[in-house]
Amino acid sequence: MRNLESKIILLFFVLVQSSCYYKPFIKYTFNKEGFKKFSKKEKLAGNNENPHRAYQVNKYDWVVEIFPDKERIAGTMSISFTPTIRQDTFLFDLQKRMKIKSCSTTGDFDLKRKGDFLYLNFEEKQTARKRITLTIQYEGKPVKLTGEGPIQWKKDDKGRHWISSITEGVGPHFMMPCNILLGNEADTTVISVTVPSNLTVTANGQLIGVVEAENKKTFKHLVTNPINIYNISFNAGHFVQLNKPYTDVNGIERNIECFAMDYRKEVADDYYNQAPIIMKEFEQLFGVFPWWNDGCRFVESTFAAMEHQSCIAMGDEYYKDWKDTINTTLVHELAHEWWGNSVTGKDYCDIWIHEGMATYSEALFLEKFLGKEDYTERMRKMVFSAYNTIPIHKICGVAYNSWTNGPDQDIYDKGALMMHSLRVLVNDDALFLQALKQIQVDFAVQNISSEEMVIKLNKSLLDDYSPMLNWYLDEAKPPQLEVRIDKKKGKLHYRWAREIPLMMRQELVVLRNKEEIRINPTSEFQTIDLVSGEKLRFLIERGIYYQLNVLDVIK
Ligand SMILES: [Zn+2]
Structure with missing residues (x-):
């Protein structure tokens, strides 16, 4: 009965969606394995060489x-x-x-x-x-x-038209x-x-x-300024304008405009006090805001958030999700003005440059504003949200511009975890952060491919990180740490599932009860002796990004 009910509901849902006319959208929603096949139309629409x-x-x-x-x-x-x-x-x-x-x-x-x-x-x-x-x-x-x-086409809380x-x-x-x-x-x-x-x-x-x-x-x-085609947008409603004065990184007086519904003026006014703070940290990290001549504006929109260039859409939920201090979505969307809007992918397959970098920017902001622990906490959340079923560097040259299914969301967190892993390997924060700033100078207001991004990172970081970057970009799974737990004998065996590039052979941090220990895995099994009742926690966020693969547990 339950099964039949769900089939009927599913059929109804499919019919409703079919009436919406847009088949690719249905495909994107229901295909959990990725988008291996593209129609002639999708290939024609997205072909850069046409x-x-x-x-x-x-x-x-x-x-x-x-x-x-x-x-x-x-x-x-x-x-x-x-x-x-x-x-x-x-x-x-x-x-x-x-x-x-x-x-x-x-x-x-x-x-x-x-x-x-x-x-x-x-x-x-x-x-x-x-x-x-x-x-x-x-x-x-x-x-x-x-x-x-x-x-x-929506109505606001007072029943008036509100359109985004x-x-x-x-x-x-x-x-x-x-x-x-x-x-x-x-x-x-x-x-x-x-x-x-x-x-x-x-x-x-x-x-x-x-x-x-x-x-x-x-x-x-x-x-x-040049603008990504999907950023061209408008919002219509009963807005009031709030202003947040700001002195930019070059000492020039600016104004950050915030458009909120008239009945949410007070809460929005308080909420947008974050905007100059976030702007200041990002200008220090990535250089001057790219669009001061077009302005910087936030607008209350009918949906959650979107990085519409120089007129960023934010939803109507004025809350601070990070420890009641900051809204990380606001951080993310503002980061897009550098990553995605100024430095833009050449093709939709390069969209991790937008989302991975904006997501990583959230962690960089938290680190600068609140401290290293908050950076690490943000990265840990990402470790457990990646799907690892589709490479984040997509198939190029197809009209693939939707990422509504779960596994495809890896362009966000896994893209950020790749940058975090790179930082771990570089092991020189000043050099690493300078490289990000330099990309913003060298590729300002340009479209770049993933390959160009890799070449630029290697050049700025004075070494060849391609084997590592290409692994995270082009393979579905990150390095796998295979683990065998033998509870009977009190042993934990671990090894890399396959040989990983030399540069990635890093120590990993494991928390044993409250003490941190370091392991140095290879492709051969090594062993940790376990004492009964002892707890181990792999602090993945403290090193390069990998996945734990527990092969078996002998009780
Ligand atoms: Zn984004």
Whole structure:
């Protein structure tokens, strides 16, 4: 009976999700083994080598009106782009439910739709390096993806409209025409959002104008830096603006803006006192905040949190999860401004650079602000949350931009554990931290591959750590410490399951009752004598990251 019930519930859930129309999302949710097979469509969409993607986006000019009562949008997107090779066909993305009303560009052309793809075909080949502007007028009701996005239409505690967009893991093409590839960032982005006049809009970049007409208001924002396509976003609601003055690492007076719901002004005001503290530590660790010219803003959003560049979305739960002192999500999202937004992966397969580094930054912040014990405690939490079933360096060149299933979350904690392991091996904190800062200088506002990141780390750290980094990046499992426990004879035998690179042959710390002992495993079994009732705890967080694999216990 119970089984039948669960099957019916599952079937209902699948049908509900099917009605949401987005099959990859279902695949991502239910496939626990990873994403070994990709459809033709996913390969086409994410292929960096596709010649029809051989152009650089220069500017997005997005003008959109939102209709909260109908949950619809209508807009115009102008995409300025420059071909990098001489050709006549260019590929863009727009989810198929969005209806195109008109389209214009220079010269004779036609625009063909094939599923979620837009093919712009010119009669004549277009010259390389000569800029083209494509303008598409469109409208529609964005597909609702089980509450994830691309636009969440919600009501605030007073029953008023509250709307946030979020497209990471969903696809920005669900709400606007664009190029979804991570490596193709526009230099300039204009976001112009029209809403009913009782709502306030905030978006990425600086607010450069508000125009009011016929019970409507238009808020225009300008982003003057390259921005990841999935960071382009807006929020509409009944916000109040709070300001947190801040002096940056160069001694320049700045302002951190915080947009909160009007009825949560006091709690938000207290909560955001953390923001200048976190900013100060990160500027010391990674260098000056990359987007002061676009501003630094936090906004209360309908979902938990998202690193939308220069307009970070934070949820409505104003609490401090780390010892009632700090909110680690706020720390994480701000860290993304350096890791993910300034230094960006070249392909979605490199997304650990965003999430692993932002997660590791949480530990680095806690260490600087509260001390080494808090760093170690944060790392220990990660040790026990990694799945280790899929490599964190993903398959490249596919439209893989969702990480909603559990095992795929290793890009966060395992990415951080890799950096922690690297620090252990380097054994020189000053050198290690300087290397992170240098990456922020050398790769500022750039897209880099995992390989480039490894090469840069090796160069900065004056040694070749590739065998270790590649193990954590490309293998599903970290080093395995095999253990055999013989309770009868009071022995614990341990060894590495396979030979590990020489540099990783480190002492491991084990807590024996309250005393720390050190072991130096090899691929041969070694033994620890156990006294009856004695407790052993492997302090994995104190050394390189590994997993314990208990082969057997003889009682
Ligand atoms: Zn993140």
